[in-house]
Amino acid sequence: MPKKTKTADPATKQVNEAIQYISDHPILSPLSSRVRIIRQESSPYPEAGWAKVTLRGTIYLHPKRRGETSEWIYVLAHCLLHLGLGHFKVKHEKPHYWNAACDVYVARFLQDLKIGTPPADMETRFDLPVRDEQQLYSYFMERGLPPALNFVGTAGPSVGDMEYNDKESYSYHYSGKEPDWEAYLAKGLANAVTRAVSVAGGHLDSITSESASLTAAARAKRWFIDHYPLLGALAAGFKLIEDAQLCQRLQISIAAINVVDQVIYMNPSAGLTDDETLFVMAHELLHAGLQHHERCMGRDHYLWNIACDYVINLWLVEMKIGEYPRVGLMLDPELKGLSAESIYDRMVADIRVYRKLATLRGNGLGDILDNGSPGFRDAREGQRLDDFCRNAMQQGLIYHEEQSRGYLPFGLVEEIRALGQPPIKWDVELARWFDHYFTPLEKKRTYSRVSRRQSSTPDIPRPLWVDSGSAEDGRTFGVILDTSGSMDKKLLAKCLGAIASYSAARDVPMARIIFCDAAPYDAGYMSPDLISDRVKVKGRGGTILQPAIDLLERAEDFPKNGPILIITDGECDRLRVKRDHAYLLPKGKHLPFYPKGPVFRID
Template identity: 45%
Template sequence: MAEKQNRKQPERPAYETAWEKIRSGMLRDLAWSVYPQLGKPGQMARDDWACVTSQGELVLNSARSGTVGEWEYVLTHCLLHLGMDHFRRERMDDPAWLTACDLLVTDFLRSSHTGTLPPEFQRTPPFPARSEEQAYSYLKEHPELLAECGFSTTTHGRPDMVWTGELPHRTSFQKLFAQSLQNAIQDALRSSSRLGEGMGRWRPDYLQARDWFLSSYPLLGALASSFTIVDDRDTVRRMGISVAAVNCQLRELYLNPDCRLHLEGWKFILAHEFLHAALRHDVRCQDRDPVLWNVACDFVVNDWLLEMNVGAMPDFALHDPAFRGMSVEGVYDQVCQDVRFYTGRDPKDLLYGDEAWWDTLEGSEVDEYYRSAIYQGLEYHTRQGRGFLPAGLVEEIRAVSRPPIPWDVELARWFDEQFAPMEKHRSYARLSRRQSATPDIPRPAWRTEPDVEHQRIFGVVLDTSGSMDRQLLAAALGSIASYSQARDVHHVRVVFCDAAPYDQGVLHPEDIAGAVQVRGRGGTKLQPGIDLLEHDPAFPKDAPLLIITDGACDRLQLHGREHAYLIPWGNRLPFPPRGPVFKLR
């Protein structure tokens, strides 16, 4: 028994300790988007340290011995290649460019006093490197200096940058590098101001909780590093924030410093707000009631955090075991059945911004960062065995990380549901084209029933007011025409609407685009166009409808007819739609 107690635990590899230090240091935003992996047998030489690929893979040589400081230097060296945009496809085979990049990274590490220089790097470069281009030009003029500038983290003159292709996603390592430096400067200024006020080494519990996520909880570590904490008393009081709130657009986390919570309670609160942002709860609200949607999100998130044993749930947090295992949408439906009871329990911790902002370039980059950060955190958390995660949370993270299905693909599925493939049969009424080869043998031809083909028709109600963009109309009508022809639908009943309906009759799909005209430029009133089709005996009662509008329309009475909406991306219908909505990008 004594032998078991005295048995020492295996020591942690130095490169793991160094990597944790980097993830909580100056380059934490960049480091949280890259995950190291050990090299396969035969992939690296015995004396190699590490190398980095153009797709953000950091390959380590676990057989190389080194101190924590030396590994910190080497791993930061590789990270800087990504952050400084050194992967130029046209120059990856040029030794002068690779050497110039190593010189600039070496100069940066020496000036910032990062880590401990390994013995092979403890020499002075032959000339100062002010930029990659300057060093590259100088080495081109003096190629004899290439042998003296070997600062690669691999041996035998091999480069530590390996081209493996373009990134499969939109991660920008350069922006993450800039963001890391900006956050490091802000932390330094904040720390110096507190020291100047005589606060010494004391840090509020919520800042200590944030640091805990950076160093010890990889699932939410990247998200924790990306938010700016706003703890100004006047600001949070003016915004009516009693505990905490998150603004996903501004990437700001508002915390009330007067809230009396201990460290474990702040861990729970911060994880709660990070999951709001990571799972895109503000965007997924759509046309739902924002107060009840926030309540439903809190019920689900709080139950997950209890299962994960993250911090300690405060007494005022919303929790109901009856909702365990349910999705946010399912809980929302339950909450809506007792609106009066749940309206007064609004936590007010999810701040909704401008929905159209997410359609801008900056909005799409922020959205992509949230999706990538939580997915990469899940992969690292699972691979390292860092703790239990509820199945519902894992499913939501994997669903959020996948890009949304393009509208034209969803529209194609809708066509498949409405128009099944036509069955063909053989008929002697029309001879096969092979008949001429064997005139003495009658051969039937494949054909479809003409009556069935004539019944395949659908309606298009098109908003042609001046607010509709012509390019979006062209994209929508072009896709409709293509899908109609591919599914043997040769009749389309078209009605244009702005302030009044304009019946275009039955058209062939390829004639729709040429018949569109912008009339009147008045307000959008689509109900008269719907009524025109509903009261027309020539239009089948079971024919589906496609409604193309900018969303500025009243609730439509469709009398149970199958229908779908096509609206511009970023717009929304003023009423909950019963049919599917395809957003034109």
């Protein structure tokens, strides 16, 4: 005959279900995991009640009591709260009154939390000014204990459910040390708040629902949001993707970031520790916050990525965020204090060596993904991504300093504050360029020419203020206009208008204009009035600007110290310019080489 399977009786099953519920509840789980629950006939359980709790963290349940699961949940939570609220730390003259005061306070606490269902033989209806246990105790000492409150505890009528004289030893969890029950309850309340935020964000259905254990990358992201305000706002704004197959397709060995899509990729098969994951997460967030993608400006993408990695890694090691991963990343103490632009200039001198280095993405690959996009602009967002990253870093720096969260490298703080300044308009930068080369003409008084006010005082000679020296003495510059078919007419008109205005304002009488596409066309010297008027553009063919530069530099009638303005859309070959020069480019365009002169980006 088949053996009969032994099943637990319904009472035991309901008790086990209640214990499991308490163990999973975010508020009570830190307490329940550190107590000992005994349900045996040989234990000192309350004969007329449900349960009692001892000073050392042992809960004795009545082995023969029958009750619903929700009732056992209420009883267990009541006993645990006696420990968590520190009720055992106070022992008064009449302990029965103190026990009743604590029972009333716990009953109201559970009623507010809506945990479990009070058993039918326990009184929970009372009209008392519940403020705290001490005031309730004083109230009972003055007026006596109402008869109904003899049924509020879990140990039965007129029996205290808090046992101070416990002969049992501490649970094995504590190694003989007295547990800090109040700290465990505080931890549970913090867990409940965290889960409540997750419920509000749609990540959990309720605060008691089970959630998957967080990965190391998810824990790192949460750590920045909760504990590191400098990068917390950035971490909250980026989506974390941990997909080994996707990382393999994108050739991401450890991590990478796509600022346009606001995504951070972390390869779960990289095998990083928690501290190393913190370092890698901060590394990627700083790429976005410091706008390294936008600051590339025509440089070699991979070499620029390497230069930025050198700067970031030195800062993170100095800031002691996480642990530097030993995977051959860039870390050179000799480069400390240098900007990414300066490091890039050093690397260009020996490109073959630096192209063999590896980023967090891998050898020969940059961990700043751009999907072919030249900038941060994303048409799907109402706010520009570079504005979001800049504002996040600014707010994070303010919170970091206000809360004294630790030391930050001076170079990082200086760069964040520099990014926080509003960008200067291109025409303002162009005006400063003109001021550098064309200082205002000094004026002097001369009696050789009569002042306009001389007629008002015929007997008093009045001198006239005139410019000193010759206005044409070297005050000129060259303009090379890219007139290829890819250049926009409106862009050319805007550049010429700005050049004419600044030339007239700074007493520049003439400018040498050269149109260039497949071949140079020398328009000669033109006054600001003629430039601002209609200019007949010649060419509209291909783009070869070097002949125009050579023509201007070899011209005998062009001053040796005369600067050059080059107006192009970036679709040109590498240029060799010996004298001072500057570029005017449309916003979002980049030169295919590292520019030696300033670049003004036209809106």
